[in-house]
Each structure stands twice: as structure tokens, then as C-alpha cells.
Amino acid sequence: MTKNNFLFEPIEKEQAQNQEETSYSSVTYWQDVWHKLKQNKLALICLIILSILFAMAIIGPFISGYTYYQTQLSLKNTPPNATFWFGTDELGRDLFTRCWWGARISFFVGIAASTIDLIIGVLFGAIAALAGGKTEEWMMRFADILYAIPYLLVVILLMVVIGSGIFTIILALTITGWINMARIVRSQVLQIKQQDFITAATALGASKKRILLQHLIPNAMGAILVTLTLTIPSAIFAEAFLSFLGLGVQAPIASLGTMANDGLAALRYYPWRLFFPAVLISLTMLSFNALGDGLRDVLDPRLKT
Amino acid sequence: MKKKLLDVKDLHVRFSTSRGQLHAVRGIHFSIYEGETVGIVGESGCGKSAAVKALTRLNPRYTTHLEGEVLYEGNNLLNYSEAQMRGVRGKEISMIFQDPMTSLNPTMTIGNQILEGYAQHFPSTPKAKARLTVLEMLRKVGIPFPEERFNAYPHTLSGGMRQRVMIALALACEPKILLADEPTTALDVTIQAQILDLLKFIQKETGTSILLITHDMSVIANVCDRVLVMYAGKIIESASVETLFSHPQHPYTQRLLAAIPRLDQPKDQPLLSIEGAPPNLIHSLKGCSFCPRCREAMTICKQEDPPTFEVKENHLSACLKHDARCIR
Amino acid sequence: MSNYLVKKGLILLSSLFLVTVLTFFLMHAIPGDPFIQDKAIPEEILQALHKHYGLDQPLYVQFFKYLDGVLHFELGPSFKYEGRTVNEIISTGFPVSFYLGMEALVIAVFGGICLGSIAAMNHRRLPDYIMMVIAVLGISVPSFILATFLQYLLAMKLSLLPVARWGSFSQTIMPALSLAALPLAFIARLTRSNMIEVLQQDYIQTAKSKGLNGIKVLLRHVLRNALLPVVTYLGPLTAAVMTGSFAIEKIFGIPGLGQWFVMSITNRDYTVIMGVTIFYSALLLLCVFIVDLLYCFIDPRIKQDYDKK
Numbered sequence: 001m002t003k004n005n006f007l008f009e010p011i012e013k014e015q016a017q018n019q020e021e022t023s024y025s026s027v028t029y030w031q032d033v034w035h036k037l038k039q040n041k042l043a044l045i046c047l048i049i050l051s052i053l054f055a056m057a058i059i060g061p062f063i064s065g066y067t068y069y070q071t072q073l074s075l076k077n078t079p080p081n082a083t084f085w086f087g088t089d090e091l092g093r094d095l096f097t098r099c100w101w102g103a104r105i106s107f108f109v110g111i112a113a114s115t116i117d118l119i120i121g122v123l124f125g126a127i128a129a130l131a132g133g134k135t136e137e138w139m140m141r142f143a144d145i146l147y148a149i150p151y152l153l154v155v156i157l158l159m160v161v162i163g164s165g166i167f168t169i170i171l172a173l174t175i176t177g178w179i180n181m182a183r184i185v186r187s188q189v190l191q192i193k194q195q196d197f198i199t200a201a202t203a204l205g206a207s208k209k210r211i212l213l214q215h216l217i218p219n220a221m222g223a224i225l226v227t228l229t230l231t232i233p234s235a236i237f238a239e240a241f242l243s244f245l246g247l248g249v250q251a252p253i254a255s256l257g258t259m260a261n262d263g264l265a266a267l268r269y270y271p272w273r274l275f276f277p278a279v280l281i282s283l284t285m286l287s288f289n290a291l292g293d294g295l296r297d298v299l300d301p302r303l304k305t
Numbered sequence: 306m307k308k309k310l311l312d313v314k315d316l317h318v319r320f321s322t323s324r325g326q327l328h329a330v331r332g333i334h335f336s337i338y339e340g341e342t343v344g345i346v347g348e349s350g351c352g353k354s355a356a357v358k359a360l361t362r363l364n365p366r367y368t369t370h371l372e373g374e375v376l377y378e379g380n381n382l383l384n385y386s387e388a389q390m391r392g393v394r395g396k397e398i399s400m401i402f403q404d405p406m407t408s409l410n411p412t413m414t415i416g417n418q419i420l421e422g423y424a425q426h427f428p429s430t431p432k433a434k435a436r437l438t439v440l441e442m443l444r445k446v447g448i449p450f451p452e453e454r455f456n457a458y459p460h461t462l463s464g465g466m467r468q469r470v471m472i473a474l475a476l477a478c479e480p481k482i483l484l485a486d487e488p489t490t491a492l493d494v495t496i497q498a499q500i501l502d503l504l505k506f507i508q509k510e511t512g513t514s515i516l517l518i519t520h521d522m523s524v525i526a527n528v529c530d531r532v533l534v535m536y537a538g539k540i541i542e543s544a545s546v547e548t549l550f551s552h553p554q555h556p557y558t559q560r561l562l563a564a565i566p567r568l569d570q571p572k573d574q575p576l577l578s579i580e581g582a583p584p585n586l587i588h589s590l591k592g593c594s595f596c597p598r599c600r601e602a603m604t605i606c607k608q609e610d611p612p613t614f615e616v617k618e619n620h621l622s623a624c625l626k627h628d629a630r631c632i633r
Numbered sequence: 634m635s636n637y638l639v640k641k642g643l644i645l646l647s648s649l650f651l652v653t654v655l656t657f658f659l660m661h662a663i664p665g666d667p668f669i670q671d672k673a674i675p676e677e678i679l680q681a682l683h684k685h686y687g688l689d690q691p692l693y694v695q696f697f698k699y700l701d702g703v704l705h706f707e708l709g710p711s712f713k714y715e716g717r718t719v720n721e722i723i724s725t726g727f728p729v730s731f732y733l734g735m736e737a738l739v740i741a742v743f744g745g746i747c748l749g750s751i752a753a754m755n756h757r758r759l760p761d762y763i764m765m766v767i768a769v770l771g772i773s774v775p776s777f778i779l780a781t782f783l784q785y786l787l788a789m790k791l792s793l794l795p796v797a798r799w800g801s802f803s804q805t806i807m808p809a810l811s812l813a814a815l816p817l818a819f820i821a822r823l824t825r826s827n828m829i830e831v832l833q834q835d836y837i838q839t840a841k842s843k844g845l846n847g848i849k850v851l852l853r854h855v856l857r858n859a860l861l862p863v864v865t866y867l868g869p870l871t872a873a874v875m876t877g878s879f880a881i882e883k884i885f886g887i888p889g890l891g892q893w894f895v896m897s898i899t900n901r902d903y904t905v906i907m908g909v910t911i912f913y914s915a916l917l918l919l920c921v922f923i924v925d926l927l928y929c930f931i932d933p934r935i936k937q938d939y940d941k942k
Contacts, residue, residue, distance in 0.1 A: 007605035008631040042766070141644075148648035150917050152876045153910050154655065160898055160906065161659045237775055244777055244880055246899055264781060264884065268789050278778040286773035293769065363842060367758075388846075395844035402842075407835040412857045412932070421853070422843035474843065 033222075036298045043294025046287035053284055057107050060100025068093065068101045069252040077270050087272040089262065093252075099276050102256040105249065106284065109166060110236035113173040117235075118228055120174070121181025126216070128182070129189035140186070147179045155238065159247040166249055169242060173235055184227050188220040222299035229292035233285040240281050256281045310481055310514055311337040311360070311398075316373035318355045318364065325587045329355040331538035332373070334613075337482060342508060342515040344525040344546075346561075347535035348583055353518045356535070357484050360516075361394050396426040399475035403487040405467035409459040415470045416455030419443070423477045442473040445510075446503060465496035469503065476507065483507075485517045489524060501528050522565055526550060534558050537584055537594035540613075544620040554622040556599045593625065601626060641925050645918045652914040653703060657696055660903045703911060719908035726890030727912075729799060730882070733889060734874045736805055737812035741870065745817040746860070749824025750851075753859075756829055764821065771818025777880035780811035784884065797886040808885045812877045816870045823866055827859040834858075864928050868921035875913060 027035070037043055061068065064085065072092035080087040086095035128139040158172040192198065193216065201211055242248055243257025244264075254262075256277040263274030318330035330352045337343055345353045358364045359371055362382065375382040382393065394400075402408045410418060419439045427435070436455075443451035446469040459467055468488060475483055485504070489497040505528060508515055517529060525532050525546060532549045534542040534557065542555040553559045560579045581598035584590055592607040593599070599606070606625055614627035625631065752764035774782075784807060788796040795804050831837065832855060840850045878891035886892075890909065897905035 007608075008603045008625075008628070011602050011604055011607070042769075144644055145647045145651060148644060148918060148921065149652050149655075150872055150876070150914050153913060154652075156898065157656060157659050157906070157910060160901070161662055233773065240775060241777070241876075241880065245883075245895055260778065260781075267781060267785055271785055274781055274785075278781065282774040282778055285775070286769060289773045290769050361842065363838060391844045391846055393844070394842050400842040402835055402838060404835055408839045410836045410840070410854050410858070412861075413853065418839075421840075421845065421849075425844050425849075471839070474839070 033298050037294055040294040040297065042290050046290040046294075049283065050287045050291065053103065053280070053287070054107065057100055057103040060103070061097045064094055064096050066094035066097050068098045068254070070094070077266070077273075079270070080272055086276045087270070089259075089273055090266065095259075095273065095276055098254055098259060099256070099280055102254050102259050102277060103280055103284070105166065105253070105255040106236050106239060106257075106281065109169055109173075109239045109255070110232045110284075110288075113170045113177060113235040113239075114228055114231040116170070116174045117178040117181050117231055118224070120178035121227075122185050122217075122224060124178065125182040125185030126189050126212075126220075129186045129193065130212070136186075140183075143179050143182055146176055147183075149176065151176050152238065152241070155242065156245070156247065159242060164242075164247050164250060169239055169248070173238055177231065177235065181224070181227050181231065184223050185220060188223045189216055192216055192219045226292055226296040226299055229288060229295055233288040233292075236281070236285055236288075307338040307340065309336050309338050310377070312374070312376040313360070314374040314376070316356060316359060316375065317371070318352070318359050319370040319372075320355075320365075321368045321370070322587070327587050328589070329538055329586055330359065333535075333538075333540045335533055335540060335543065337514050337516060339481075339514060340508070340512045341530045342504075342517060342528055344529035344532045345516065345518045345535055346520060346522060346525055346532060348520060350583055350586070351535045352538040352586075353535050354486055357400075357486060357516060357518055360484060361398050361400060362390055363394075363400065392426075395422050395475075395480065396478045397480055398482045398484065399478070399480040400484040400486065401468075401471045401475045401488050404491045405464050405471055406491070408471055409467060411459055414456050414458055415462070416440075416443075416457075419470070419474045419477050422474055426478045439473075439477065442477050443470075445507075446470070446473045446476075447499075448473070463496075464492050465499060468492060468496075468500055472500075472503065472507070476511070476513065479511065480513060483513050483515045485515060487518050487520070490519070490521070497524075504528060522562065534561070537590065538586060539594065539623065540621075541595070541623045542621065548617070548620055552620075554616050554620070554627070555624050556601050556626075557595050558622075603631070637929065638926065641922055645922050649911075649915055649918055653700060653911055654696075656907050656910050657699055660907050661692060661695075699907075719905050722893050722905060723890060723909065723912055726888065726893045729887060730875075730878050730889035730891055733805060733808055733812065733878060733882075733887065734871075736809040737816070737874050737877075738870070740809055740813035741816035741820055741874075744813065745820025746824050746863070748817070749821040750828060750856075752821065752825045753828035753832065756832075761825075764825070768818040768821045768825075771814045771821075774814070776811050776815055776877045777884060779814050780807065780881050780884045783807045783811060797884075799885075799887045799889075804885075808881050808887060811881050811884075812874055815877065816873055819866060819870070819873075820863060823863050824859060827862050828855060831855050831859045861928070861932055864924060864931060867924045867927075868917075871920040872917050875917065 066084075070093060072088070074092065075084070075088050076090050076092040078084055078088045078092075084094050084096065086099055089095055089098070124139065124143070128136045131139070154176060155172040158175065159168065162168045162171070198211060198215060201215060206214075239248065239255060240257035240260065243255050244261045246261065248258045248261075249255050259277040260274055260281065263270075263277060266273050313333060313335050315332050315334060316330055317328070317332055320327040320329055333356060335343070345357065347353050355364060359369075360375055360382065362371065362385075364371070371383050373383065377393070377397065382390065385393070409415065413421075416436075416439055419442060420435055423435050423438060424430070424432075430438075440451045440455065443454060448454050448466060448469055454462075459470070462470065471488075488504075489500050492500060501524065504515060504517075507513060515528075517524070519525060529546050531545050532543065533540050534549075534555065536557050542549070542553065542558045544554075549558065550562065553562055557579075560577070563577050564579065566576055579598055584594050584597070590610075592609060593602075593611050596602045596606040603625065605628075609625065611623045611625045613621050613623045616622050616627055748764050748767070752761045755761045784796060787793045787807060794807055795801070798804055837850065837854055840854045875891075878889060879895050880891075881887070882889045882892040883895050890912075893905065894909045894913075896902075897909065
């Protein structure tokens with residue numbers, strides 16, 4: 001046989017090259033984050049739970065028809081039944097409504113304190129990282145000294161002095177709560193600052209402001225978001241803890257912590273008075289923590305403490 | 306006739322990943338004889354590391370599936386229990402790794418790390434004698450003042466020194482085969498040369514066979530007797546070093562060698578690269594894996610996986626152009 | 634190494650000083666008089682009380698006197714409990730809290746390391762997922778809520794353990810468990826993530842390629858490296874146990890320093906509040922300092938680096 005079998009004919013070069021294909025379609029950074037986060041079943045469930053809790057905190061107090069301060073002494077300490085879904089407390093107030101009011105306060109305090117921590121922390125951290133030199137050194141030393149002080153002790157002291165109330169709690173929590181965020185932001189900005197794309201941007205003539213807004217902060221968003229999500233539960237915990245010790249909001253408003261405190265005394269006979277607020281606190285903190293963990297796994301595993 | 310130490314037949318390595326099963330090594334065959342240095346060369350991701358780790362079953366235990374035969378002294382290592390493998394590792398077949406900076410335990414002195422390996426396989430040797438063996442080993446690999454360096458921690462040594470320690474560690478029990486996974490990739494060029502010289506020296510001294518993985522053809526030319534070229538999980542060409550460099554047969558090998566810049570090239574001549582990228586090994590491949598990037602591709606290449614042809618004595622090439630039906 | 638220690642020591646002293654200043658001025662910023670509570674007190678007696686307690690002096694003098702007292706470990710008398718000094722309160726309450734704290738610490742450290750190690754070695758398999766869920770629960774459920782839950786279930790409903798009070802070993806179990814839950818969860822997670830990282834390190838591969846068996850690899854190579862960062866957590870762990878004790882002691886009626894502290898807050902007993910705050914702060918800062926010292930000795934890299942300097 002002198003002629004090539006057709007199988008052995010060379011193929012056209014275009015045909016050969018067309019077989020190459022890209023493996024994955026292009027997605028944006030945050031789309032990718034969302035996609036990966038969805039794979040974490042626990043984080044996803046907790047996100048749903050949080051949405052439900054949040055929604056209930058808003059509409060919950062209106063559902064049952066009772067207010068949080070309405071007392072009906074004849075109905076005091078009734079266990080959960082068809083009218084009072086969570087039962088009543090020692091003054092006959094509907095616990096269902098009170099719990100969701102309490103949830104409102106916990107959410108409010110948690111998110112407000114964390115947001116303030118966020119703002120102060122990001123500013124402090126970014127400025128320290130950008131300033132560099134002696135300024136940065138003294139700023140961080142100041143933060144170190146402040147950080148070494150036992151956080152809750154100072155908060156307790158402040159509460160004793162200023163008196164209790166929602167805004168004083170938020171104030172007390174934010175006095176030292178920003179330090180963690182500041183440290184993380186600073187270390188992130190330092191890392192990003194050194195990367196080649198920043199040098200490239202500078203070499204192409206970008207202004208400092210543009211670099212800060214377009215490159216530094218967006219790339220630190222991951223760490224900031226994770227820290228925020230994990231600061232909220234510790235703020236909620238702090239508020240509940242303070243309330244439990246008797247330093248919380250004043251009656252008749254109740255946060256979940258004060259309700260837990262009241263419920264403690266009646267634990268043996270009327271356990272539901274402690275049970276429902278306790279479950280709500282735990283569920284909220286759990287969901288934020290799991291969500292924060294999931295976010296951290298996706299965004300920056302190096303942040304793991 | 307040199308003794309055959311290791312005979313690998315139809316070795317397959319598959320990894321279970323979240324995106325599916327990755328078929329990293331797709332049926333390779335090769336042998337290692339006494340006293341020779343065999344090189345495995347290929348791009349990143351071609352499966353060379355996975356294949357070599359499979360020889361002593363160092364791949365991740367729960368996600369790796371091994372198939373085929375790895376015959377050492379007549380026994381298939383793939384059938385050994387874990388306890389039996391531990392008797393092989395370090396004593397019969399040793400391995401050194403790519404990054405000397407991270408391959409040593411930072412909280413143990415280098416002396417103790419070598420001693421540990423030795424004591425594992427020779428537990429009845431009195432401690433003093435074992436220590437002397439270790440010191441001798443350190444001296445042999447060229448570490449000055451071994452008595453003092455015995456108590457040094459890895460972070461006090463330079464990269465080249467650490468790699469020497471790794472070699473000492475691997476050779477402490479006088480294994481018959483040394484597997485070297487890119488031992489010089491993470492080192493400076495001058496240190497690279499020293500380490501390669503050390504390997505050559507060791508082989509002459511002890512007669513240990515070396516299986517050397519690298520992606521650097523110049524290392525192959527420097528140290529090896531024989532070469533295996535891997536692409537996409539298969540060995541696509543194997544030959545002695547002289548033959549491979551002078552008469553490469555497989556299109557991939559030819560392109561690989563052509564891509565090396567030469568000193569006598571005119572300055573404005575463009576560098577030759579191989580267009581395209583290696584295939585994704587999660588998908589099963591139809592036909593020859595190099596076909597999309599091959600300039601000599603034929604219609605049959607898309608359909609049939611090329612078998613290995615013996616082009617000359619001891620020179621194998623897996624390309625369909627060697628098929629008798631193909632006339633050039 | 635001495636450089637490092639000096640630096641850490643200075644931070645410690647500055648923080649302690651700051652706490653003292655803060656505490657002092659905060660307490661004195663409270664409007665009103667510590668003695669004017671329920672009954673009206675005649676003016677002369679008030680004056681005499683002020684003189685007796687040195688409250689008629691200018692503020693900065695009072696501060697320096699207080700500071701002097703602190704440095705000599707004299708924290709002043711209690712305003713609420715006649716004849717008792719803050720020092721006495723601390724010396725009766727602290728040993729109890731210390732015992733409880735130590736018990737919690739031991740549970741947290743051993744439990745946490747075991748749990749974390751098991752999870753890490755079974756990465757991405759069932760034991761790992763179970764442990765991760767337990768850990769998240771441990772971190773999220775506040776210690777005082779866990780305490781009440783345990784109390785209700787184990788003591789009130791099932792009568793397995795005594796409900797409250799202090800004295801026998803079984804009375805320490807529930808409080809210690811509640812206190813230990815959070816640190817245990819933290820340590821477990823820390824151990825797990827460090828261990829997973831260490832298990833992927835090349836030197837583990839080297840150890841295996843020498844033919845070492847699992848246990849030897851674990852002890853000499855994995856644990857030694859994975860546990861280093863856990864040591865640094867011991868500082869915050871002490872803080873967590875300490876503040877946790879306030880609520881736990883209240884719930885279980887344990888006569889520890891935490892409970893005294895909570896009572897003094899409710900009673901607005903200022904000297905006690907101040908004294909205990911400073912005591913706790915000093916204790917915590919000392920613990921952190923000791924941990925830093927310890928870390929220096931354990932990690933050969935840090936020790937040698939600083940020795941060289």
C-alpha cells in the first residue's frame with residue numbers, strides 16, 4: 001500500500017486549535033463568593049434563620065395583639081398555650097411580644113455597636129497603615145494598651161457610672177470594641193499595599209485617593225465583612241451579659257438579657273420564662289457566628305484565629 | 306546485566322475532588338535498574354509528582370485510588386499493608402522533596418530528625434552509634450562542623466544546607482532507590498549545581514538509584530542516564546539522555562527541546578512556545594491528549610489513544626505517526 | 634529576648650496604670666455621695682465620714698493616696714460592709730473563683746485539644762462536621778444560658794447533680810462545664826485549623842517518607858507545631874473564664890469573687906468595685922505576660938531570634 005489511509009491525513013490546523021476551550025465561564029468576585037457560600041449548607045441555613053429572626057423582630061410584636069407592657073395580673077405565669085404562645089411573665093405580660101421586642105433591642109444594639117466599631121476601626125486601621133512610620137507605631141501602641149484592658153470590666157464600670165440604657169450600652173461597647181477591627185484593617189491594608197497591582201496602578205499615574213477607594217478598600221472588604229459579621233454576636237452577647245448582671249435597659253422595656261435574668265429566678269417552676277429568651281439569644285448568636293465562619297472560609301481563611 | 310529494582314506496570318492514580326474524579330496518571334510503565342539515574346520531565350500538572358508519590362503510597366490516603374503494579378523485589382507494593390509500607394519507606398525507597406524551607410520540622414533539631422529516621426528502621430542500634438552514623442551522613446553531604454550542626458534548627462540554615470540535610474535524612478538507612486521530587490527547583494542556580502553534583506557523588510559512592518523529577522531539561526542533561534517524558538498523565542517518550550536530546554521522536558518532546566533558548570540564537574529571533582494548554586484531567590480524554598496542540602496531528606489522533614511504539618532499541622514513543630499505516 | 638520582655642512589660646504596666654486611672658476617675662465621676670442613700674444623715678456625721686475616708690481631700694491627692702494604696706496592695710475599706718476591707722473580700726472570694734477557674738481551664742484545654750485533634754485528623758468526614766457544629770454551639774450559646782440549661786435539666790429535672798452552692802466536688806461540675814464551654818470550643822477550633830494546616834505541611838510528608846508510624850508523627854511533628862498558637866490563646870481564655878464567672882457564680886450561688894463583684898455593682902459599693910476591677914485587671918495582664926514568656930521559651934524560632942539580638 002503506497003497511499004496513506006485517510007485516517008492518517010494531517011488535519012487542518014484551525015480544527016486542531018479549536019479544541020481548546022476555557023473551562024469556566026467568567027464570574028465577578030462577589031458572584032463567586034456567593035456561589036461558594038451557597039455550598040456551605042450550615043451558613044446558608046443560618047442566613048435564612050437570621051432573615052426570619054430579623055423579620056420577626058420587626059413584625060413579631062404586632063402579631064399576637066398584646067403589647068409588651070400590657071399587664072394582666074390574673075393571667076400571670078401561664079405556660080405557653082393557644083392565646084399566649086410563649087406564655088406570660090410574673091406580671092401577666094405576653095412573652096411572645098416581649099421576646100420580639102427584646103430581639104429588636106438585641107439586634108439594634110448588636111448592629112449599631114458593630115457599625116460604629118466598623119467605622120472607627122476602618123478609619124483608624126487604614127490611616128495607621130497608610131501613615132506608616134512613627135505615627136503608625138504610636139497609634140498601634142495606643143491600641144495595644146487599650147486592648148490589654150479587660151473589655152467587659154471597663155464596660156461594667158462605665159455602665160455603673162453612666163447608668164443603664166440602650167445608648168449607654170452602645171457607647172460602652174464601642175469604647176474598646178473597635179480595636180479588633182482596626183487591627184485587622186491595618187494588617188489587610190499593609191498586605192494589599194505591598195502587592196504589585198498597587199505599584200502598577202501608581203506607575204500608571206493613579207492618585208492616592210483613587211488607589212484608596214478603588215483598590216485598597218475594596219480588596220479589604222472581605223476581611224471587613226467577616227469581622228463585622230463576627231463582631232455583631234459578641235456585641236449581642238455583651239448586651240445580654242450586662243443585662244443579665246442587672247446593668248441593662250430599664251423596665252418595662254426588656255432586652256432578651258433582662259428577660260433571661262428575670263426568668264432565672266423562676267426557673268424551677270416557670271421555665272418557659274427563661275427558655276424562650278435564651279433560645280432566641282443563642283439562635284441569633286449561632287446564626288451570626290456560623291454565617292461569619294462561612295464567609296471567612298470563602299473570603300479569607302487566613303483570618304482564622 | 307544490571308539488576309532491575311523497580312518495575313512499574315500500568316499504574317493509574319485517581320484523585321476524588323469536589324469537582325469530580327481527577328485521573329492524574331493514566332497507565333504508565335517503566336523500570337528502574339541498579340545504579341542508574343532516571344529522570345521524569347514534564348509540565349506542571351502532568352502527573353509526575355503523583356506518579357512518584359504513588360510508588361511509596363505517599364498520596365493523600367482517603368482520596369487517592371491506585372491501580373496497577375509497582376513491583377519491588379518481586380512484590381507489588383500496592384498490595385502492601387500500611388505497616389509493610391512503613392518498612393519500605395526510608396529503608397528501601399526514600400524520597401526528598403521540592404521545598405527545603407518547609408520540608409523540615411521547624412521545632413526539631415536537624416540531627417534529631419535524621420536520627421529519628423534511622424532509629425525507626427534500626428531500633429536495636431545503641432544511641433551513640435546511631436548518632437555517629439548521622440554525623441557521618443552529615444559530613445558526607447557536605448555540611449561543615451557536623452557535631453555543632455547536629456543541634457541546629459532548620460531555620461538557621463540556608464536553603465542549600467537544608468536540602469543537603471534532606472538528602473542526608475533520606476540516605477541515612479542506605480535505601481536502594483532515592484525518589485527526588487524537583488529537589489533543585491526552589492534553589493538558586495549556583496546552589497542547584499552543588500546539589501546536583503552531590504547527587505551524582507552519592508550515586509557513585511553508594512550505588513543508589515535515583516528517580517529524579519524535574520521540569521528543567523538542563524537538569525536532565527546534567528544528571529540523568531535515562532529520561533521519561535510525561536504529558537497529561539502518560540509517558541509519551543522514553544530514551545537514554547543522549548538519544549532524547551539528539552533524536553527526539555515525539556512531537557511534544559521536539560517542541561519542548563525547541564523551546565529552550567539557545568546561546569547561539571540571534572537576538573531578534575522569537576522564542577518558540579507551545580501554544581494552547583494541557584488538558585483538564587478531570588474530563589476523560591478521547592484520542593491523543595497532545596492532539597489539540599500538535600502540529601503533526603492527523604485525523605486518527607482525535608479518535609485513538611496512541612499506543613507505545615518501540616522506535617529503536619530502548620527508545621519508546623507514544624505517537625501514531627510511528628504506526629506502520631502512516632507513510633511519510 | 635530581654636528586649637521583647639521589656640516591651641511587653643511596659644505595655645502591661647501602662648495598661649494597668651490606665652485601668653487604675655480610669656477606674657478611679659470613673660468612680661468619682663458618679664454624681665452624688667456614696668453615703669447618701671436611703672436615710673438622711675446629719676451634716677456633721679457626713680463630714681466626719683468624709684474625713685474618715687479621706688474624701689474631703691482634693692481629687693488628685695485622693696488619687697495618689699489610692700495609687701499608693703494599690704502599690705502596697707491595700708485597696709481600702711468597703712463602704713457597705715462595716716469593718717470589712719476590700720482585701721478581705723478578695724482573699725475570701727478569690728480562692729473559690731480560682732478553684733472553679735482552674736477546673737474549667739483543665740476541662741477546656743484537654744477537651745478542646747482532643748476534640749480539635751480528632752476533627753483535624755478526620756478532616757471533611759463525619760467526626761469533623763459533628764465537632765464543628767458542637768464548637769459553633771459552644772461559642773454561640775452564652776455561658777450563663779448554658780448554665781441555666783444544665784441546672785434545669787441535670788439538677789431540677791433529673792436530679793443528677795446538686796442545684797447550687799459550693800462545697801462538694803459534684804457542686805463544681807455544672808459551673809465548671811458552663812465556664813469551660815466557650816474556651817473549649819475556641820481551643821477546639823484553633824487546634825483543628827492549626828492541625829489541618831500542619832498536616833498539609835511538607836515536613837509531615839518528610840516524616841511519613843521516613844517510615845514513621847502515625848503516633849510518632851502525631852506527637853513529635855504535628856502536635857508540637859500545631860499547639861504553639863494555642864498557647865497564645867491562654868491569655869484571652871483567662872479573661873473569658875474570669876468574666877464568665879460573674880454570671881456563673883450568681884446562677885449557682887457560689888461564694889466566689891465574681892459574686893461579690895456583682896453584688897458590689899448592685900449595691901454601688903465603690904471601693905469594692907474599684908478594688909476588684911484593678912485586681913482582676915492586674916491578674917489578667919499578668920497571665921497574658923506569663924503566656925508571652927512561655928511562648929518565647931517554647932518556640933525555638935522566637936527564642937533563638939531574640940537570643941541572637
